[in-house]
Amino acid sequence: MSHLLRKPNKKEIEKGVIVVHEVTSENSPLEYVGFKVIDLDPNAKYSELLGNQECCIVALTGKINVSVGDENFKNLGTRESVFEKIPTDSVYVSNQRHFEVEGVTKARVALCYSPSERQLPTKWIKAENVGIEHRGILNNKRFVHNILPDSDPSANSLLVVEVFTESGNWSSYPPHKHDRDNLPNESLLEETYYHEMDPPQGFVFQRVYTDDRSLDETMTVENGDVVIVPKGYHPVGVPDGYTSYYLNVMAGPKRIWKFYNDPDHEWILKR
Numbered sequence: 001m002s003h004l005l006r007k008p009n010k011k012e013i014e015k016g017v018i019v020v021h022e023v024t025s026e027n028s029p030l031e032y033v034g035f036k037v038i039d040l041d042p043n044a045k046y047s048e049l050l051g052n053q054e055c056c057i058v059a060l061t062g063k064i065n066v067s068v069g070d071e072n073f074k075n076l077g078t079r080e081s082v083f084e085k086i087p088t089d090s091v092y093v094s095n096q097r098h099f100e101v102e103g104v105t106k107a108r109v110a111l112c113y114s115p116s117e118r119q120l121p122t123k124w125i126k127a128e129n130v131g132i133e134h135r136g137i138l139n140n141k142r143f144v145h146n147i148l149p150d151s152d153p154s155a156n157s158l159l160v161v162e163v164f165t166e167s168g169n170w171s172s173y174p175p176h177k178h179d180r181d182n183l184p185n186e187s188l189l190e191e192t193y194y195h196e197m198d199p200p201q202g203f204v205f206q207r208v209y210t211d212d213r214s215l216d217e218t219m220t221v222e223n224g225d226v227v228i229v230p231k232g233y234h235p236v237g238v239p240d241g242y243t244s245y246y247l248n249v250m251a252g253p254k255r256i257w258k259f260y261n262d263p264d265h266e267w268i269l270k271r
């Protein structure tokens with residue numbers, strides 16, 4: 001199995017709190033991006049004191065209460081399944097802050113991390129304020145919920161977006177990369193993909209590759225898997241009959257999303 005592919009690895013760290021994924025700089029090739037998926041039973045609590053990291057808490061499914069210091073956000077979350085295709089609530093938490101997430105219902109929560117040394121205000125990113133963007137034509141159509149885009153100055157280095165790709169379409173396509181700190185042509189952003197499939201027995205193919213093919217991994221990615229993108233192009237193809245969801249976390253030395261398309265495939269944009 002590719003070293004970039006992570007299957008769910010559930011660990012109950014305390015009653016009703018299950019860590020499904022944990023990607024860190026210690027257990028991955030990533031230096032900037034960290035990522036966790038947590039399942040919470042009703043009334044179960046997960047808490048953390050952040051060091052020099054910021055965190056975006058995404059209510060993937062179910063309802064949660066979030067407290068950050070003396071700020072409390074109640075009944076966050078808008079959906080029982082990501083495939084309701086409606087934006088959800090998130091909370092931005094800055095460095096050196098303590099947060100707690102409590103399950104109101106059974107809930108799945110994504111914790112998206114990146115470096116932060118300049119403490120910023122805690123922010124409830126309300127579902128109704130999440131920008132929706134339709135991209136692509138023909139079989140390259142997908143739509144995006146921009147949870148924490150680079151146009152939102154609420155974070156120091158973190159970018160968070162969720163992407164829906166319908167049956168028979170491709171996304172993160174034409175293949176693009178952002179692995180060079182070379183603005184204005186390209187920014188350097190590491191990335192993680194948290195994937196879900198509808199129906200759940202589905203799969204997508206994701207390739208992660210570099211121009212010199214020193215890295216060239218093509219993965220069969222299933223429901224609940226995580227793909228790590230330290231560098232390179234990273235297209236996703238969705239088989240007929242299935243809908244793909246993924247949550248992207250990106251971070252790097254500069255909080256700008258400027259990607260570079262693979263010249264071999266950029267022609268498809270000119271159809």
Ligand SMILES: O=C[C@H](O)[C@@H](O)[C@H](O)CC(=O)O
Nearest residue numbers: 135142161163171172173248
């Ligand atoms: O770089 C960002 C990720 O590859 C995805 O968020 C991608 O941009 C989604 C898409 O536009 O197809």
